[in-house]
Amino acid sequence: MRAIHWIRSRQESEELSYWLSIVSYNPKDRSFSNRMYLFYLVVFFSIWWFMVLLWFANTGANLLALLFPGAEGSAAVGLELGVLLIWFLTFMIQSLRRSPVAFSEEDATLVCQMPLKPRTLVLRWSAMPWVKSLIPFLLLAIALGFSLAEVSFRMEGVLEPDFFNYVIRGLRAAVVIIPVHLAVFALTWANGVWLMGHQRRGLAWVFPILNTVWAGIPLLLGILTSFGVILPGFLDPISRLLPNVLWAGFGIGNLGSVLLVSSLVGLLTVLCMVLSAARFSASRAAQETQDQMTNRDLRRYGFSDQVRERKNQKRLGTSRRARWQPGWTGAAAFIWKDMLETSRSINTSYLYNLLTFLGVGLGLVFIPNLAGRIILILTWALQASKFLTGRLREDLANWVTLRQLPLEPETIILTDIALASGLMVLVGLMGMLGGGALSGEFPLGEILSLPGMIASVVGVSAWTIFKHSKVDLLLVGRAPGTTEFSVLIAALCAGIPVVINSLLPGLMGDIFGLLASIFIGRSALMAAVKAFQTIE
């Protein structure tokens, strides 16, 4: 077990090193200056977080006072319990579907092959995930503690509250949430490892379902009570159980006794988790969680495209039957391929993109000032550049297939962007026409310029992708993405017609805006075609 403890400790310190490396701290450097840098980091981030949470506290106090005047404390308790309940249910569903104990590929070949006591393994492996999941709750508790402190200072007329008063109130709120969170976390893990140990069969589900119910009911009733819902009297002991614990953190109630009892409950739940792990199988857990860990590692090292591809592969499953096979030939093959692929990639983020484009269309009608419109165009260009060039990047990653087709580069590029661009024009027009119908004023200039604006964004983005493409990488399926700079240029190109429309009112503005959009859009697309031909 010592070896396991050593391996896990190394993983924990590597995890910490990863986060510290983001702020350029190297834990292996034991020089004095590096230690001073660590001290500086601790002080800097303590003050930074304090200021951020204080800012949230101010906004939070205003919001609580506005939404729940006179009952800010109850609202804060209800909010905290609400977040806890949502997290509990989400985490519980995840834990029931696959092992909560996650093992990496290295663990699978090293740790999971050893004859270790499953209970000790689960207990040792639970520490880091618990701490990581606790952090957001600590921040929430401190922010709410600060918010309630702000409310009470306002009521008491304290104009300049001292620093320590805030710190004490924040810490008090944070300390209380720790055992509560521990209990919820351990319960979720207990359910997960129990169910996995019993192969997720029939009666094994009774234990986790009962646990979810008995933990979920006090949480739910606590939320209802906190938000002022009057419940039957006999439910009082359950409904007030958790709010009373959290109230102690916000200054009402005996903190010491609450902490003692809640810590005992927390530790008992941990014991329950350990007892549930008797039949836990580490190798099976590794099979279930290796994908998740690989995706995490890939994402950390910047290979988010690969993560997306892996997820797509998993989502698509093994096979599909093409129902629609038109007799189109030539470049139209790209349209068919695009339609087929799009139909298989509709998910929430795809719909969110379309909704954003609809919102931008609406925004161009309702935001009259130039500065607001420029910010809108910048946001739009950022999202549109990725949306419009997705297929192009995919085709580049299939370089051998793409390069062997007897089609002109401009035909390939234009047909490849046709569907996404057409969809964007359609959605943008719907937004503008919808906005026009609501406001009674149709933005003719923007409507006319929209296709050209989209051509500008896709042209600039495609140009950047082609310029950064290297055949050696394309042959192994790696196509580059857009850059921040290209998004800025795309936004600038797309923004020119909007600026013209805003500065030159009337028909003149509409005509000049349209001409500018056509000229810029065409130039951008031509530059992209040229860049494609020179990929080396």
Next chain:
Amino acid sequence: MTERLVVTDLSKRYGNFVALAPTNLTLKAGETVILSGQNGSGKTTLLSCIANLVRPSSGTVSVDAFDMAISEIEVRKRLTFVPDVQHYYVRMTAWEHLRFVAMANNVLEGFDQRAELLLRELGLWKTRDHFPHNYSRGMKLKLSLTLAFIRPFTVLLLDEPTSALDEESVEILLGKLETLRQKGVSILMSSHNPLIKQQFGDRHFLVEDGVLREI
């Protein structure tokens, strides 16, 4: 016999490194040429440059008298390349890949029968509706071959086509190549397979440090 493929002074440099020294090669109709050489000797670079997947540093390639630099589309209609490792679209099945290539090459007539025959021959018929990312390496290579064979061509370039194939599939492939050769297709193939090196090919070349030498 007519000259199908003419490669003149074709070379590839990466900075100071010469991946392929200026190379001349001519393939007549129905001729099969085998390339051999150690890993990294320049076989794949030569094939990729001929197929214009990698831009050569100098030289010209012409197929059936069409120059790649002038009439690329005409060359593309006549030349096909099968790499040793190919990437596929994540959201398209094997059958859809075939259909896409046939559509883009304007050869949809009789597609269903031709595709079925090819897939059956290479043992992919049962898994035609599978996504290629679920295929084994050998199956991916077979799909790559069917993608090449589904369209008409006069010059066929193959990069290690037997590297991931089982013995039975190698036999089938060699039979297929023999039929193509009899139809006048010129084949340029790199291979480490001793069977191919001994029994197949009209001429043999060795690639050493980017230099092509007939053996």
